[in-house]
Amino acid sequence: xxxxxxxxxxxxxxxxxxYYIVPKKLQWITLLVGSYVxxxxxxxxxxxxxxxxxxxxxxxxxxxxxxIIKENAYIDxxxxxxxxxxxxxxxxxxxxxxxxxxxxxxxxxxxxxxVLKYTAFAVNNVNTLVGLFGAEGFSIPSLLLPxxxxxxxxxxxGYLIDVYRAKVEPEKNPAKFALFVSxxxxxVQGPISRFSDLGKQLTAPHKFSGKAFTFGLQRIxxxxxxxxxxxxxxxxxxxxxxxxxxEYKGAYVLLLIILYSVQIYADFTGGIDITIxxxxxxxxxxxxxxxxxxxxxxxxxxxxxxxxxxxxxFKDYIFLPISVTRPMMKLNKAMAGKFGRVAASKTVAYIxxxxxxxxxxxxxxxxxxFIVWGLLNCLIIMVSESLEPTYKKFHDKFPRLxxxxxxxxxxxxxxxxxxGLVRSLDCYRNVGLTFSMWGSMLTFKGMGEILSxxxxxxxxxxxxxxxxxxxxxxxxxxxxxSARQSVRERLYQRPVVSxxxxxxxxxxxxTFGAYGVGYDASQFIYNQF
Amino acid sequence: xxxRIIIGVCATVAVILALTLVQALVVPKYIDNxxxxxxxxxxxxxxxxxxxxxGDCEVYESFIPAVLWEKHGISSYxxxxxQQLAWQSYYLLEETFxxxxxxxxxxxxxxxxxxxxxxxxxxRMTLDSMKWSSSKLEAVKASMTEEENFLDYVFPILRFHSRxxxxxxxxxxxxFNAKKVSHSGYLxxxxxxxxxxxxxxxxxxxxxxLPEGAMDxxxxxxxLCEENGSELVLIKSPTNSWAYWWYDxxxxxxxxxxxxxxxxxxxxxxxxxxxxxxxxTDTYDAGVHLNVYGAEKMTDYFGxxxxxxxxxxxxxxxxxxxAAWETRVKEYYDERNE
Amino acid sequence: MEKVIEILSELHPDVDFATADxxxxxxxxxxxxxxxxxxxxxxxxxxxxxxxxxxxxxxNSAEAIFAMITRLDEE
Numbered sequence: 001x002x003x004x005x006x007x008x009x010x011x012x013x014x015x016x017x018x019y020y021i022v023p024k025k026l027q028w029i030t031l032l033v034g035s036y037v038x039x040x041x042x043x044x045x046x047x048x049x050x051x052x053x054x055x056x057x058x059x060x061x062x063x064x065x066x067x068i069i070k071e072n073a074y075i076d077x078x079x080x081x082x083x084x085x086x087x088x089x090x091x092x093x094x095x096x097x098x099x100x101x102x103x104x105x106x107x108x109x110x111x112x113x114x115v116l117k118y119t120a121f122a123v124n125n126v127n128t129l130v131g132l133f134g135a136e137g138f139s140i141p142s143l144l145l146p147x148x149x150x151x152x153x154x155x156x157x158g159y160l161i162d163v164y165r166a167k168v169e170p171e172k173n174p175a176k177f178a179l180f181v182s183x184x185x186x187x188v189q190g191p192i193s194r195f196s197d198l199g200k201q202l203t204a205p206h207k208f209s210g211k212a213f214t215f216g217l218q219r220i221x222x223x224x225x226x227x228x229x230x231x232x233x234x235x236x237x238x239x240x241x242x243x244x245x246x247e248y249k250g251a252y253v254l255l256l257i258i259l260y261s262v263q264i265y266a267d268f269t270g271g272i273d274i275t276i277x278x279x280x281x282x283x284x285x286x287x288x289x290x291x292x293x294x295x296x297x298x299x300x301x302x303x304x305x306x307x308x309x310x311x312x313x314f315k316d317y318i319f320l321p322i323s324v325t326r327p328m329m330k331l332n333k334a335m336a337g338k339f340g341r342v343a344a345s346k347t348v349a350y351i352x353x354x355x356x357x358x359x360x361x362x363x364x365x366x367x368x369x370f371i372v373w374g375l376l377n378c379l380i381i382m383v384s385e386s387l388e389p390t391y392k393k394f395h396d397k398f399p400r401l402x403x404x405x406x407x408x409x410x411x412x413x414x415x416x417x418x419x420g421l422v423r424s425l426d427c428y429r430n431v432g433l434t435f436s437m438w439g440s441m442l443t444f445k446g447m448g449e450i451l452s453x454x455x456x457x458x459x460x461x462x463x464x465x466x467x468x469x470x471x472x473x474x475x476x477x478x479x480x481x482s483a484r485q486s487v488r489e490r491l492y493q494r495p496v497v498s499x500x501x502x503x504x505x506x507x508x509x510x511t512f513g514a515y516g517v518g519y520d521a522s523q524f525i526y527n528q529f
Numbered sequence: 530x531x532x533r534i535i536i537g538v539c540a541t542v543a544v545i546l547a548l549t550l551v552q553a554l555v556v557p558k559y560i561d562n563x564x565x566x567x568x569x570x571x572x573x574x575x576x577x578x579x580x581x582x583x584g585d586c587e588v589y590e591s592f593i594p595a596v597l598w599e600k601h602g603i604s605s606y607x608x609x610x611x612q613q614l615a616w617q618s619y620y621l622l623e624e625t626f627x628x629x630x631x632x633x634x635x636x637x638x639x640x641x642x643x644x645x646x647x648x649x650x651x652x653r654m655t656l657d658s659m660k661w662s663s664s665k666l667e668a669v670k671a672s673m674t675e676e677e678n679f680l681d682y683v684f685p686i687l688r689f690h691s692r693x694x695x696x697x698x699x700x701x702x703x704x705f706n707a708k709k710v711s712h713s714g715y716l717x718x719x720x721x722x723x724x725x726x727x728x729x730x731x732x733x734x735x736x737x738x739l740p741e742g743a744m745d746x747x748x749x750x751x752x753l754c755e756e757n758g759s760e761l762v763l764i765k766s767p768t769n770s771w772a773y774w775w776y777d778x779x780x781x782x783x784x785x786x787x788x789x790x791x792x793x794x795x796x797x798x799x800x801x802x803x804x805x806x807x808x809x810t811d812t813y814d815a816g817v818h819l820n821v822y823g824a825e826k827m828t829d830y831f832g833x834x835x836x837x838x839x840x841x842x843x844x845x846x847x848x849x850x851x852a853a854w855e856t857r858v859k860e861y862y863d864e865r866n867e
Numbered sequence: 868m869e870k871v872i873e874i875l876s877e878l879h880p881d882v883d884f885a886t887a888d889x890x891x892x893x894x895x896x897x898x899x900x901x902x903x904x905x906x907x908x909x910x911x912x913x914x915x916x917x918x919x920x921x922x923x924x925x926x927n928s929a930e931a932i933f934a935m936i937t938r939l940d941e942e
Contacts, residue, residue, distance in 0.1 A: 091942065324902075333909075336906070461694060495532065510551075510686060517676065
């Protein structure tokens with residue numbers, strides 16, 4: 001069920017209705033049933049996988065928690081008799097044991113994800129390799145990839161690690177835990193929530209609040225506006241450009257980069273708006289996933305503001321643990337003696353970053369383009385970090401420049417273009433092709449053609465572009481306004497203005513949304529019947 | 530809180546009104562393909578007809594109610610539409626019985642060759658201008674192709690919204706009132722494009738059985754007419770084109786069906802000489818459909834059949850009906866002789 | 868406590884760590900600094916800071932860092 005299907009909207013209406021009709025104690029059960037119904041629409045066989053994750057994670061979390069209780073009890077009981085060193089040694093031993101339990105959970109679940117998502121990619125690479133020696137390759141198995149498996153696996157594994165770290169009390173009710181794994185609005189594209197944020201909220205009773213409900217609906221509407229009016233319309237031109245890359249080189253690549261940036265922003269943030277809006281309408285607050293990312297002035301900042309829940313997941317569960325592992329600490333100390341502390345820490349941080357970004361790339365998709373995409377992001381961050389002192393000197397020389405809006409705008413545009421360039425790797429899906437397209441872009445060939453009407457030959461008319469531009473202008477304005485204070489909060493003080501704007505937005509979505517089958521006049525022309 | 534609810538309700542009403550307006554603007558106005566307007570024109574003339582025709586282009590290009598009135602004193606209406614499928618004919622008929630009970634219902638059998646939904650465009654042309662009723666609901670459900678969605682029929686704006694970027698003057702001109710295109714359901718074609726090559730037989734088919742999906746609705750039409758005390762008459766309009774070839778095997782099945790159920794069935798394909806149809810002057814598209822001159826001959830000929838075999842001679846009509854027909858006949862000849 | 872301030876000052880000589888209380892929230896310390904800091908704490912205090920302890924609340928001020936070290940040492 002796509003967010004943009006009639007079926008989903010009907011499903012949502014029914015669910016919201018039931019959610020507020022049933023006794024408060026049963027609300028979470030409504031959500032659980034709703035989530036499984038939603039998931040069943042993706043295919044009954046997918047249920048097996050999410051159930052596997054739920055059951056295995058539940059068991060592991062219980063075992064881990066039991067171990068922690070035992071540890072604490074032992075320490076408490078032997079407070080007097082144990083020396084500090086003995087206590088620490090016991091803790092370390094116990095933690096190791098606990099870690100083994102966790103490891104089983106991680107291997108099982110990431111194992112399933114890896115097999116389903118990466119087998120074809122791995123076999124492909126092996127085939128290429130053995131092909132070099134003239135051997136015949138293996139056949140590529142076609143495996144089912146259950147909807148949202150990357151998202152719910154990451155969310156659930158984050159939970160297991162949190163339980164292992166004794167950061168959260170695990171959920172003892174398996175049904176309640178199943179809801180945390182499967183909460184339907186975030187199954188498709190995140191955000192990746194933390195149990196400490198979401199767990200208790202999901203199962204708590206929620207009284208109907210007119211304000212929260214309205215805010216939720218507003219946010220959903222806003223999401224649909226971005227997705228339907230902007231993203232899905234831009235997609236038409238993008239597909240034309242991508243279907244025959246040989247025809248659309250040079251300046252067209254630049255056009256693609258801009259179009260794709262607009263498209264993915266509108267589509268992704270719009271989808272998240274719908275997700276967060278649905279939760280909000282139910283009185284549940286989900287973590288924000290975007291914080292006006294295109295206003296970022298550097299790549300590093302961009303990654304703090306784009307797909308935030310994924311970024312923090314990788315930071316907390318990959319980057320930091322790697323940075324403080326024993327071998328890394330040893331490396332850090334050894335290098336500090338020879339090259340100085342800064343250089344040592346940098347080396348450690350860079351190695352950890354490299355691994356993190358490699359995995360981030362792999363997480364986005366099974367393909368070399370995604371891996372290169374991840375590593376390029378890492379490279380850009382490292383280079384700009386290394387150049388930091390140089391920038392600083394430059395900025396110190398021109399203190400007025402730094403604070404000028406123009407320079408700020410320049411930096412944002414630069415980051416936008418740079419990120420767009422790197423992102424085009426997931427458009428062309430092929431590293432070699434992408435690089436050659438980047439090369440052709442430097443020639444700017446075709447600029448004249450685009451400006452003299454070529455842009456209107458990509459499947460979108462002038463009217464379509466006007467709609468897109470107006471849509472982007474509205475999104476930009478709202479984004480600017482929301483920098484200081486939530487737009488909805490401000491509107492809440494003015495109910496009439498709010499009603500008018502929401503009404504207009506709704507009319508705009510229905511009228512200008514690029515949904516359904518496009519009207520094709522020729523199809524309706526009476527041909528000889 | 531109360532204030533907010535009132536504002537919310539007002540805004541909802543305003544949005545619905547605005548969207549209704551936008552919807553009226555974006556639905557196709559069918560200026561270049563007036564077949565899309567035929568079904569909707571019925572309602573202003575509904576009631577008091579002696580004969581109702583249902584079927585595809587072979588009824589609305591072959592039978593002229595104005596001529597049937599002028600020559601035979603029979604009051605009729607053609608509820609035809611482009612590629613009207615058997616179930617659409619049935620539901621249109623069901624709807625018609627809500628307005629009136631004609632003595633005779635005429636169904637053109639060509640559509641019996643289609644047993645499944647065919648094309649969205651033709652569905653739309655038949656169904657969109659139908660008024661909402663249980664008949665329309667069922668007609669939509671029976672007609673939708675797999676890609677279509679019921680909601681798109683309830684709210685046509687969902688289907689046609691993308692036309693917002695290519696509206697023309699006509700969309701504004703006919704926003705509330707569709708252009709009138711027919712003469713009691715007859716769509717006038719005055720061009721003459723003679724038939725150049727006679728057809729002897731159609732292309733071979735793999736299976737000559739008329740599909741159950743269509744024959745079931747013929748059954749239902751028969752029952753519906755029986756319940757309402759109307760006589761169902763089956764016809765096949767004259768045509769000479771392999772694209773719309775009427776196979777002997779099909780003819781045989783309809784003939785058998787008619788005999789079994791004691792219905793009249795007239796196949797006019799081989800009666801063209803008797804009717805007086807001349808394919809060099811009486812067709813507007815090289816033998817596929819009759820033009821106005823052919824349709825006049827066809828109507829006159831069929832009028833005699835109705836009178837002689839189906840008890841429609843010496844009908845009496847009220848003054849209002851007579852007056853209305855006088856106007857329609859005049860309008861008809863005005864356009865014909867223009 | 869002085870030792871913590873000393874370590875911090877080596878990283879950023881221009882910041883007054885005795886009073887600053889938004890080191891993470893205000894972006895004074897970045898992930899690179901944290902990596903250095905964790906290594907230093909390990910050397911100087913013999914305390915291993917596990918990844919889960921690297922959260923803003925534990926690193927926002929010299930005081931918070933010291934409190935964390937003490938707690939980890941005691942556990």
